[in-house]
Amino acid sequence: MAQARLFRVVTTSGKTATLANVPDATSQASLAITCTYTNKFIPPGINVVKTANKSEVKPGDPVKYTFVVTNTGISPLSNVSLADDKCTTGMTGPVKTGGNQDALLEKGEIWTYECSQNLQNTTTNIATATGKDPNNQTVTDTDTVTVKVLKPGSLAVKTEPTYSEVKPGDPVKWTPTTGAPRWTNTGTDAPADHRKI
Numbered sequence: 001m002a003q004a005r006l007f008r009v010v011t012t013s014g015k016t017a018t019l020a021n022v023p024d025a026t027s028q029a030s031l032a033i034t035c036t037y038t039n040k041f042i043p044p045g046i047n048v049v050k051t052a053n054k055s056e057v058k059p060g061d062p063v064k065y066t067f068v069v070t071n072t073g074i075s076p077l078s079n080v081s082l083a084d085d086k087c088t089t090g091m092t093g094p095v096k097t098g099g100n101q102d103a104l105l106e107k108g109e110i111w112t113y114e115c116s117q118n119l120q121n122t123t124t125n126i127a128t129a130t131g132k133d134p135n136n137q138t139v140t141d142t143d144t145v146t147v148k149v150l151k152p153g154s155l156a157v158k159t160e161p162t163y164s165e166v167k168p169g170d171p172v173k174w175t176p177t178t179g180a181p182r183w184t185n186t187g188t189d190a191p192a193d194h195r196k197i
């Protein structure tokens with residue numbers, strides 16, 4: 001009687017092994033086994049996701065930005081850094097979660113940075129994460145967030161309106177005679193209130 005054979009397939013991250021024409025352990029014990037490895041190239045890469053704790057603020061209000069940096073490949077990344085084109089001071093981090101929390105950003109690890117700003121105007125920030133793969137090639141990624149700064153203005157009356165007072169949220173009614181606007185908004189957003197004029 002033929003003896004049973006023991007087969008072991010060893011796989012490592014990013015590689016697969018397939019056994020073909022595996023013989024029956026007893027009746028085909030003398031047949032050869034074909035073992036095929038398929039190597040899949042996973043390019044090194046880095047990813048940054050940037051968020052803001054507010055999407056709209058009043059002038060001077062603080063906004064906290066959070067940057068989450070991860071490794072999209074399987075190669076460890078060294079010299080990882082995070083920069084923001086507008087939040088250039090007060091950057092904190094990285095706070096490292098997952099993995100071994102050493103100096104290399106590896107697959108499955110999360111490095112988080114934070115930065116706060118007081119915004120006076122609507123601001124679009126661009127964050128850039130950078131690192132080096134084991135071949136010393138640079139990998140980079142960017143993410144952008146826009147926070148709107150609301151600047152309600154007042155209504156400047158151009159001609160005499162046909163109304164004297166409205167409540168917040170009421171439509172302003174008038175009958176233009178020439179088509180010219182009777183008032184204009186001097187701010188960049190809708191007035192927060194309508195008052196007697």
Ligand SMILES: [Ca+2]
Binds near residue numbers: 100103
């Ligand atoms: Ca690490």
